[in-house]
Amino acid sequence: MIIDGKPTRTEIPSYDMSSAREAILNCYCHRDFFRKSNIKIEFFDDRCEIISPGGFFDGLTLEDALNGLQSFRNENLVKLLYKLEYVENYASGLTRIFQNSKELDIVPEIYTSLNMFKVTLPNKNYEALYLNPEKHIEDNKVKSNGRVNSDINEEDFQLENQKDIEILEIIRDNPGIRLKEIAPKLKSKYPSINSNIIYKRIKILDSYIEFRGIPKKGG
Template sequence: MKNEDNFVEYKRELTNKLKREIVAFLNTKGGKIYLGVDDETLEPLDITKEQKHEWEETLNHWYTNAFYPTPFSLLDIQVNNDPFLLKVKEGRHKPYSIEKNGLDSSGVYLRVGSSSVRATNEQVKRMIQQNVETGEFDAEKASNQELSFNTLKKRLEETNMEFSVGSLRMVDNFHFYNNAAYLVSDQNMIETKVAIYQGSDVSEFKDKRAFSGSIISQINDLLYYISLNNQTKVQITGSAERKEIQNFPEIAIREAIVNAFAHRDYLLHSFIKIEIFDDRLEILSPGGIPDGLTLEEIKDGMTAVRNPQLVHILDKIKYIENFGTGIRRMYEVYKGANLEPRFEVRENSFKVILPNVNWKREVQDKALDTKKDNQSLENLSISEESILLILEKNGRQSRKEIQKILNTTPYRVRKLLQILINKGKVRKIGVSVNTQYQKA
């Protein structure tokens, strides 16, 4: 094997220090990192499949969490190569840094000969000045050009359309696939995560999933998964027909999910996150509103498109209507429930909050039932019927518990219980202090 140089690095094992080498290659001309190689002899070591799998999982985690901006499609992990190989391509959005350190000399590295060295503040400033965008991210050439589009082709067949990379704007002027093509390809590595919680906070998980692959399949799988967890309640209207109401309107879900994929900032080291609570559904998308528009302007129908090539593809396959009506539709479907979707806009995120239209009614019904039960007990006369009602509502009760509910004397309760026992309507269970009574 050749010695280490500007483009080659050898490591015995994977440690956090490897982040520096990755960042250095991203900020220069790219390179290859071989893991499981003796530093001095350059001989491959005996590495188990289990160890290689652990390295792969760690690198995949780093891909989305350890660097800024996200090295989108720039890391190629080759587990089956002997030795284990990580290919790093030159980045297009320099400077890249170790995420937790930020864009200063403590987090930015450059490849100089066979070493990775910290960039000076002046070098960081120079890279920022030189990093002038020539266009939208989704229009840039994709690093991975070995793409397949089985999911996209299947969707086109369903809509009676032909697959054409030109008409779908999936290639640049030199006929290379762009990043929009990568996003709808079967090779897309960006994940989306979903969590379902018990109650109205994050303290208890009911289920959680991660979806990957073409964003077309992700959208389909997400909508199906959410539909399985979108309960329908029956409302009796007084007419011959029953009215079935889903917790979350399907139209609002679809608009929010598709918009999250269409307009997110794919350079941010994050992922689309969907969380389902008892009282609401939240969709969080990386990236705020582009072009300096406000939420109020978006509500009025003004459009701010971060990924026009991707939006064009989603429009062609009938997943989106490119008229800026998504948010207005969400408001429209909630009118009948006297509720509104909510939006939280920050510099680097956009959150849609869809209220559960059945939640308020469900809570009110429970409160009403509780009130009725309490009133029925409060208004009881001290009689045989009152004791039977208590045992029916509460199950087994001691004499003291019944006495407390009726707010009467021990003598009165003992007498009524004995009458009911003699009539065969109440049974006595246990003896002494453990004595309880239940309806026969």
């Protein structure tokens, strides 16, 4: 998300929606319905994993599929999705994922075995959000006199990291809270979070926080 002074904010999706759509449709077209397992879509900081039960069908390989060779485990379902215009062209989904990703300068990963087929899509915003967030926030930050003690509005603060928003909300709602008391409030949602992580985030969010009392100890 970029806020540049215009009436509306500019959204920067973390994932190419066309590639995600193709990967999810691929799951429904080719999953093994005899396996007692569900299609899984999991999000991590740096990637999204889309997992389908069952690997390639009838001896097909990844190279074969990328070269346009067809092999249908669920032929009637594929035909139905094609008639409903969810599927645009038989055996073109994986090729389209790689083409879209190449245009965006990102590299998807494909893993396949007898039991599963997994597409991993990189988070396009990962570097900006997690590897160099200080520069990202500084480059896009809205100049404002607002402080945490006033209402926090995601459109007023250039914070794409959900943890940062929640940290600020905790400080706002708990005046005088100490740094070591913040992590336990987030532990259920972010099990790996600790006081060291909070400290690093607080340093980045310094311009949004009004410190009172002993420096850097209270909210």
